[in-house]
Amino acid sequence: MKNGLKWILFLSIPLIIGFGIGYAIKPATGAMPTPTEAGEPFPISVQVQDRSQQETDQISNSRQNAITRAVARVSPAVVGINVTEVREQQGLIPNDPFFRRFFDQDPFFRQYFGNRKYEVKGLGSGVIISPDGYIITNDHVAGNATEITITLVGGKRLKAELIGTDPLSDVALLKVDGNDLPYATLGNSDEVVIGEWAIALGNPFGLFEINDKPTVTVGVISSTGMNLGRQNNRVYRDMIETDAAINGGNSGGPLVNSLGEVVGINTLIFTGGVSQTFVGYGFAIPVNKVKRIVAELRKRGKVERDIWTGFEAQQVDARVARYFGMAQVQGVIVSDVFRNGPAEKAGIKVGDIILEISGEKINSEEELFAVLNDARPGDTLRLKVYRERKEVQVQLRVEQKSS
DSSP states (O other), X not given: OHHHHHHHHHHHHHHXXXXXXXXXXXXXXXXXXOHHXXXXXXXXXXXXXXXXXXXXXXXXXXXXXXXXXXXXXXXXXXXXXXXXXXXXXXXXXXXXHHHHHHHTTOHHHHTTBSEEEEEEEEEEEEEEOSTTOEEEXXXXXXXXXXXXXXXXXTSOEEEEEEEEEETTTTEEEEEOOOSSOOOOEEOOGGGOOTTSEEEEEEOGGGTHHHHTSOEEEEEEEEEEEXXXXXXXXXXXXXXXXXXXOOOTTOXXXXXXXXXXXXXXXXXXXXXXXXOSSOSSEEEEEEHXXXXXXHHXXXXXXXXXXXXXXXXXEEEOOHHHHHHTTOSSOOSEEEEEEOTTSHHHHXXXXXXXXXXXXXXXXXXXXXXXXXXXXXXXTTOEEEEEEEETTEEEEEEEEOEEOXX
């Protein structure tokens, strides 16, 4: 009997110790109830506590910065653009009397004679620049459109008129009826600083139509004065480069600084030939250049570029540079000067090598063409010329080309 009691006591000791430990570590009085006990559908740790209006305002204000303020300032002036173009496609059978003799009587074959017209839908972006409804966009967005519809922030749609377009610079001016429309402030692209914030707004992939407001991307000004040369019969000079994402549909939208001022019009992207979407850098036309073009479009509906310089030139090669004693290959050499022309009046001679025009280096006929196409009749150009082994300055006043 005594041995039985001993065994009972021996086996009870671990139980007593276990109860003691369990009691010691149990939750203190008033501990957090379980979700079931509290009647909560989710753990209390993920519940959002109600904030007072004052706290909400403080948080909202703390999240405001230069970028959010700039976006709020310019967004109401950004528009989505939908266009319809009529294009022509050459027929499969030449429009020739010989072929018509055999096929013209057949309705099936007749449809393949001559050029066939068809409609193409397109989209892009734009920015309102005046309360009465003038809108800037790209020529490649709306320059050939037969019908243009713009969408305002909030979803209102208006028909737009093409006031004028300049294919060479890729700028177009539209107009909608309005009296008190929101509009953007045009800044000074000459004051753009490499490394400062750059904000691109627009209608990439037609996303404007989903929520009736522009899409915003942010980056920096990556470079300025980028001369991309001639592309598809357009000349892109002095472009602003940015790493803010620009994609199809962004064309014609504004590139904005941190003050909410438009410094450029988003126009094209660099893809490295591997994609049709943004892979690193986009380019915008400087707004100072756009201002000048828009003023001409508003006045005449086109840009007058019929200038006459009175000379012809060709690119300098290594042989020419060596003959004239140049330290490096650069510039274009004047090969002909026309009598009584602007070049002769300015004192330009055959054999002169033009190194710069108005501060821009000239190293090819294409660069010469690009610079001259920014000039207007009556403009005076400052030429740096290499003549008789020294550099001289020449003032060339270009004239209107006679018909």
